[in-house]
């Protein structure tokens with residue numbers, strides 16, 4: 001491989017992490033699906049659902065372009081939620097579409113349950129056989145709950161979603177990826 005091709009290859013490899021993990025409630029959509037939603041759910045359109053009492057819900061605006069970008073760059077996408085009702089979350093992910101496709105199809109792995117997200121992420125890495133990538137700092141978690149920053153102890157970069165009215169935004173995503181790239185260069 002020529003020197004210039006090597007540089008391009010290195011840049012491409014380092015440009016995105018191996019896996020990005022997303023919390024669901026107040027990261028991808030503006031509600032707690034175990035307390036704010038009353039079944040049954042009904043699709044109002046491909047991008048909006050309503051519950052028993054007519055409350056409507058959609059993904060935050062920038063989620064579609066961000067997940068598309070990750071897929072286009074070969075990044076593994078993982079969901080990690082503490083919700084008490086995974087059944088409701090899965091139905092939301094099935095009914096809400098991104099780019100005409102059920103959102104659930106974007107996820108390579110979904111992890112549920114109480115406790116630290118260290119467990120969710122470790123389990124996902126094991127199931128996907130990418131534990132080495134996790135050890136090397138190739139994971140990012142986007143999450144609105146600051147307590148989940150403990151994932152940095154397993155070398156997963158923690159990206160905080162600070163505003164629940166906006167959720168995951170393009171500006172947060174780009175800024176956190178830039179921070180991760182800087183940190184990752186130091187690790188390398």
Ligand SMILES: [Mg+2]
Nearest residue numbers: 023025026144
């Ligand atoms: Mg959350």
